[in-house]
Amino acid sequence: MSDNLMKVPLEVSARHVHLSQKDQDALFGEGYVMNIMKELSQSGQWAAEERVTVRGPKGEVTARVLGPCRRQTQVEMSKTDCLKVGIEPTLRLSGNLVGTPGCNLIGPAGEVKLEEGVLVAKRHVHMSEEEAEARGLKKDDIVSVRIPGERGLTFHEVHVRVDASFRLSAQFDTDEGNAAWLDVTGGEGEIIK
Amino acid sequence: MSDNLMKVPLEVSARHVHLSQKDQDALFGEGYVMNIMKELSQSGQWAAEERVTVRGPKGEVTARVLGPCRRQTQVEMSKTDCLKVGIEPTLRLSGNLVGTPGCNLIGPAGEVKLEEGVLVAKRHVHMSEEEAEARGLKKDDIVSVRIPGERGLTFHEVHVRVDASFRLSAQFDTDEGNAAWLDVTGGEGEIIK
Numbered sequence: 001m002s003d004n005l006m007k008v009p010l011e012v013s014a015r016h017v018h019l020s021q022k023d024q025d026a027l028f029g030e031g032y033v034m035n036i037m038k039e040l041s042q043s044g045q046w047a048a049e050e051r052v053t054v055r056g057p058k059g060e061v062t063a064r065v066l067g068p069c070r071r072q073t074q075v076e077m078s079k080t081d082c083l084k085v086g087i088e089p090t091l092r093l094s095g096n097l098v099g100t101p102g103c104n105l106i107g108p109a110g111e112v113k114l115e116e117g118v119l120v121a122k123r124h125v126h127m128s129e130e131e132a133e134a135r136g137l138k139k140d141d142i143v144s145v146r147i148p149g150e151r152g153l154t155f156h157e158v159h160v161r162v163d164a165s166f167r168l169s170a171q172f173d174t175d176e177g178n179a180a181w182l183d184v185t186g187g188e189g190e191i192i193k
Numbered sequence: 194m195s196d197n198l199m200k201v202p203l204e205v206s207a208r209h210v211h212l213s214q215k216d217q218d219a220l221f222g223e224g225y226v227m228n229i230m231k232e233l234s235q236s237g238q239w240a241a242e243e244r245v246t247v248r249g250p251k252g253e254v255t256a257r258v259l260g261p262c263r264r265q266t267q268v269e270m271s272k273t274d275c276l277k278v279g280i281e282p283t284l285r286l287s288g289n290l291v292g293t294p295g296c297n298l299i300g301p302a303g304e305v306k307l308e309e310g311v312l313v314a315k316r317h318v319h320m321s322e323e324e325a326e327a328r329g330l331k332k333d334d335i336v337s338v339r340i341p342g343e344r345g346l347t348f349h350e351v352h353v354r355v356d357a358s359f360r361l362s363a364q365f366d367t368d369e370g371n372a373a374w375l376d377v378t379g380g381e382g383e384i385i386k
Contacts, residue, residue, distance in 0.1 A: 079371035151316070153347060178372075
């Protein structure tokens with residue numbers, strides 16, 4: 001396999017929330033339409049201009065809204081954020097919310113008390129079926145991703161997520177990005193099987 | 194070499210300051226004696242009960258004082274902290290302060306404007322001469338340290354620091370600790386040459 005094929009673009013996700021339609025209605029008002037700030041690398045996903053406040057027992061932070069709406073509201077924060085606001089850091093794959101801690105969300109039109117939904121995202125790499133196949137990888141494989149540079153490191157336990165809508169991209173949170181001295185966008189790593 | 198010999202205790206350093214005597218006098222008053230909260234793993238070093246405020250262009254954080262006093266004041270913060278307060282994150286070995294950014298420090302008795310001294314610490318491993326020799330290592334070698342666990346990773350670019358007063362310990366900042374899902378104390382990694 002050529003080395004080039006194992007190169008992967010790196011992305012760092014700042015804290016953000018995915019809202020259910022019901023929670024969006026409560027936080028921003030029924031019929032509210034988000035203002036799209038930018039399209040994300042994964043097709044059909046976008047970041048909104050809008051933010052919400054995430055409140056825990058010890059403090060609060062603001063988090064950007066990502067769209068479109070999902071079935072269940074999910075708050076993705078770094079462990080640093082969790083410790084700051086007093087929410088137990090819980091490492092999960094995105095979407096796996098059972099048993100995660102809750103929080104309060106505050107928007108311009110109201111407040112929502114989440115019973116669950118706050119997670120620290122497990123590092124993962126997105127790819128399409130074709131991209132996976134070309135690399136000899138499949139859904140739910142675990143790989144490593146080596147990051148070069150003066151604070152270089154190799155992330156292990158990187159979950160391979162495969163979906164027709166995905167584009168090749170390794171995704172980390174801000175603690176991981178800062179530990180590896182990454183900028184929010186840019187940079188390239190290497191997938192190691 | 195036995196695997197066991199390459200095991201290394203892991204430590205995570207939260208943000209902190211080392212003060213010069215002159216700056217301590219300005220911040221806490223002349224003749225002030227710090228209250229020692231705990232001894233650190235490196236002999237003769239301690240953490241004080243006292244904290245100072247570190248102010249940058251965009252915000253401020255509080256940082257614990259570590260003692261005893263040093264020749265020059267040094268502020269060690271994570272990249273996350275630097276971005277929050279608006280100070281350019283600058284990766285340096287501890288003690289290498291030339292050209293690092295400054296900040297304002299605020300204590301109970303006064304304020305100090307530092308022209309330089311704020312750094313993000315390069316990851317490093319402390320060891321005595323004997324510990325280095327037993328592992329076939331020497332001062333300024335660069336090694337990797339593998340961290341096990343559900344957010345396991347291998348830190349590269351780990352600087353070997355050797356001093357008679359040092360005890361074997363790999364030292365990381367909070368971004369690195371959180372990226373690897375470490376607790377502030379505890380855990381064990383493996384040095385890889």
